[in-house]
Amino acid sequence: MIDLRSNENPYKPLDKVTNSICENMNSMNRYLSAKELDTLKEKASEYSGAEKNRIVFGPGTDFLIERVLIKNFQNKNLYLLNPCFYKSVGTALDLGMGLRRIQIVPPNFHILWDNLHIEKNIVLIDSPNNPTGKYLVEANQIQKLLEKDNIVIVDEAGYEFGEKTMIDLVDKYKNLMIVRSLDKSFGLAGLKVGYCICGDELLKAFGNNISINRASWSASLETLNHSEYSDECVSKIKEERKYLMDELKELDFKVYESNANYILIESDIPQLALELKDRGILIEDLSYSWLKNHYRVSIGKREDNKALINELHIIKKEEA
Amino acid sequence: MIKIGLLVNPIAGMGGNVGLKGTDGKMYKKALDLGAEPITPGRIKEVLKLITRQDIKFLVPPKSMGENYIKNFSFDYKVIGKIKTETTEEDTKKLAKQILDEGADVLIFVGGDGTARNVLDAVETKIPLVGVPSGVKMFSSVFTFSPRAAAEMINNMGDDFIEKEVLDIDEDAFRENRLEAKYYGTVIVPNLNHLLQGKKSPSSTKHSIKEEKKRVAQYVLDNMNEDYVYILGPGTTVREITDTLNVDKTLLGIDAIHKGELIGRDINEKEMLKIIHEYKKVKIIITPIGGNGFIFGRGSKQISSKILENVGKENTIIVSTIDKVGNLEYLRIDSGDYEVDKSYGGLIDVIIGYNDMILLEVKF
Numbered sequence: 039m040i041d042l043r044s045n046e047n048p049y050k051p052l053d054k055v056t057n058s059i060c061e062n063m064n065s066m067n068r069y070l071s072a073k074e075l076d077t078l079k080e081k082a083s084e085y086s087g088a089e090k091n092r093i094v095f096g097p098g099t100d101f102l103i104e105r106v107l108i109k110n111f112q113n114k115n116l117y118l119l120n121p122c123f124y125k126s127v128g129t130a131l132d133l134g135m136g137l138r139r140i141q142i143v144p145p146n147f148h149i150l151w152d153n154l155h156i157e158k159n160i161v162l163i164d165s166p167n168n169p170t171g172k173y174l175v176e177a178n179q180i181q182k183l184l185e186k187d188n189i190v191i192v193d194e195a196g197y198e199f200g201e202k203t204m205i206d207l208v209d210k211y212k213n214l215m216i217v218r219s220l221d222k223s224f225g226l227a228g229l230k231v232g233y234c235i236c237g238d239e240l241l242k243a244f245g246n247n248i249s250i251n252r253a254s255w256s257a258s259l260e261t262l263n264h265s266e267y268s269d270e271c272v273s274k275i276k277e278e279r280k281y282l283m284d285e286l287k288e289l290d291f292k293v294y295e296s297n298a299n300y301i302l303i304e305s306d307i308p309q310l311a312l313e314l315k316d317r318g319i320l321i322e323d324l325s326y327s328w329l330k331n332h333y334r335v336s337i338g339k340r341e342d343n344k345a346l347i348n349e350l351h352i353i354k355k356e357e358a
Numbered sequence: 359m360i361k362i363g364l365l366v367n368p369i370a371g372m373g374g375n376v377g378l379k380g381t382d383g384k385m386y387k388k389a390l391d392l393g394a395e396p397i398t399p400g401r402i403k404e405v406l407k408l409i410t411r412q413d414i415k416f417l418v419p420p421k422s423m424g425e426n427y428i429k430n431f432s433f434d435y436k437v438i439g440k441i442k443t444e445t446t447e448e449d450t451k452k453l454a455k456q457i458l459d460e461g462a463d464v465l466i467f468v469g470g471d472g473t474a475r476n477v478l479d480a481v482e483t484k485i486p487l488v489g490v491p492s493g494v495k496m497f498s499s500v501f502t503f504s505p506r507a508a509a510e511m512i513n514n515m516g517d518d519f520i521e522k523e524v525l526d527i528d529e530d531a532f533r534e535n536r537l538e539a540k541y542y543g544t545v546i547v548p549n550l551n552h553l554l555q556g557k558k559s560p561s562s563t564k565h566s567i568k569e570e571k572k573r574v575a576q577y578v579l580d581n582m583n584e585d586y587v588y589i590l591g592p593g594t595t596v597r598e599i600t601d602t603l604n605v606d607k608t609l610l611g612i613d614a615i616h617k618g619e620l621i622g623r624d625i626n627e628k629e630m631l632k633i634i635h636e637y638k639k640v641k642i643i644i645t646p647i648g649g650n651g652f653i654f655g656r657g658s659k660q661i662s663s664k665i666l667e668n669v670g671k672e673n674t675i676i677v678s679t680i681d682k683v684g685n686l687e688y689l690r691i692d693s694g695d696y697e698v699d700k701s702y703g704g705l706i707d708v709i710i711g712y713n714d715m716i717l718l719e720v721k722f
Contacts, residue, residue: 137711138717326681
């Protein structure tokens, strides 16, 4: 099976990264110390440009988001975009929070933030947005939301593919949190490593707890030490993204420009995802949770993308 | 072993190629005169070819309504009921009922909107349906996209079902030369979604659709204001509210409740105006039509522009489930009065769970 539905990095991590986990095996009987974690935070600070003391590591972005929800849910609604891929939505419901989902619609997926009048709530925005691959909120909008006493969580898990960030605002706004991930361009999805950069108030949601394990720590440290790996993956994925988009356009698919490691496409071929699944390729069908005929395709390696295009050629031919 | 009913409307879709709007009633004769050929046999064969599971017993009507197609395959089957050479919609209703009584777990039907309406009348939501599109008119969302999807529904059927709507031409509108779809009711179909669930699939809901509907009802009830009369539109999401209250609501009509008691059943515009006049404080609870997103102006015409003008957008409560409303780009209104439509325009909340809402724009 070729899996093009999970937005993973298709390239293997560096040997140095996998070896670092092995090398740390002998210390697996020891908890990770605050000092050790500090070295990782320093690395992340160097990489992201954020102040070290604002950085918190955790097992995946959903974990970090959930911490903030648990600490701040009272009398607040959670605003997010539809469709939504967060497991933390379940936590919000368990906490009894109200959910307000904002439907995003083609062709521009533009959100009229000012018309929403959001005040004293929590707003969770992915930037770039999944599944559109677009930036749906600008810095001035975020500032307006922050000034209306909202807690704003900006999920920049896909930051490396578009390089637009709101990190600069964190020093100024105590109610802002930026979430990042090493799961994507740094290739650690199997370890689920996320980190966040928090404004003063939100930092309180975390305390001094150490939430990542030694294996994740050593791999994270090593992969951040070799951030050229991430750069290379990003440039290869961008190249593949262009290849895939060109080929899909050639095949008459509607393809949306993307700043991420996936693309949104539209096709009226009946049950396209099911058809492809039978042919050994998985793509994400958004027809059930969002709009009919819309699919999200993660960017794979050249051979995977080629296989997809080949099968689509065959399906198209059979259709005709 | 599962029992699968298979019901074919042998004349469905014949009008299409000869330029007719359907083959309902007298139109069939006309279609024949124009040289129309049956198209359903090909459709159903495609579906049967793709069914791979073996633990099946088919329940089929005789001849052209089922038996003729199944006998060319190696499936175990039993013939149910009797038919004459020329079949009518009465046959469809009667045989669907007989198949249901014979203990079918699911019913595959082949036809168009007219057939869907007949099947709806006979089985309602008692068993899931698999609708194979073969008609001229196919407004209803009950139909699968392809024979392939229909076969998958059978091959992978579990106990997860979602609701779909049966729509057909609004004959009153049609006489006035407008082609509009009218809502006739709701049926259930197997949920194919789980076949495609990925590691990073949308987390739209934690609960089944049925469960979600109960949560919508509970949220509405917990927020009901005793000072208000609630006018209730058609559909099962709205009916879940009255079911919870133990009030007997019509499925297709408009009803009104006050302090948890029914004060109007299947009411028309005049009766609604009387209620508004008498009680002053009135709210409307409505569900959008799946596929096109109409909240007012289609389906339940009794809720006229005059009613809407009196009630206002702020007193309009829209309920739905995410599987239905998540598919919509916009909600729509076409009450016949532009000023009223305009006053309902802009963003509105649709309740899709307990304190769970999706914001959509109302277009007019």
